[in-house]
Amino acid sequence: MTETHVFRNLEDFNLLREVSQFLPWISRTFPKLSGYQETQRDGEFVRSYIYSFLRKHMDAHEPGKPRTFLDMYADKINATTDPSSSFYKSVGGIVF
Numbered sequence: 001m002t003e004t005h006v007f008r009n010l011e012d013f014n015l016l017r018e019v020s021q022f023l024p025w026i027s028r029t030f031p032k033l034s035g036y037q038e039t040q041r042d043g044e045f046v047r048s049y050i051y052s053f054l055r056k057h058m059d060a061h062e063p064g065k066p067r068t069f070l071d072m073y074a075d076k077i078n079a080t081t082d083p084s085s086s087f088y089k090s091v092g093g094i095v096f
Contacts, residue, residue: 017035020026027036057070066072080087 016026016030016033017039020034020036027034031037054070057068058074061071061074063075063078066075076087077089080089082088
């Protein structure tokens with residue numbers, strides 16, 4: 001899927017897709033007609049793009065030498081040992 005495809009889908013107006021945001025059972029009942037399948041596919045494209053960006057960034061990460069906020073965040077996660085902390089391993093939402 002190309003970036004052009006994602007942006008073209010964002011510009012398309014689908015009334016059933018809009019209504020299914022408020023009535024999720026419509027998406028499950030009519031996945032193709034409501035645009036649910038396209039939304040899932042587009043969401044996966046965005047997730048994979050962000051993940052590849054983060055992965056490239058973190059591959060070049062040197063602990064203790066932050067270049068960006070992401071590096072500082074990763075250092076904090078790696079240094080935290082308290083399981084009740086929001087920075088503890090996967091509790092923070094991102095595992096570097």
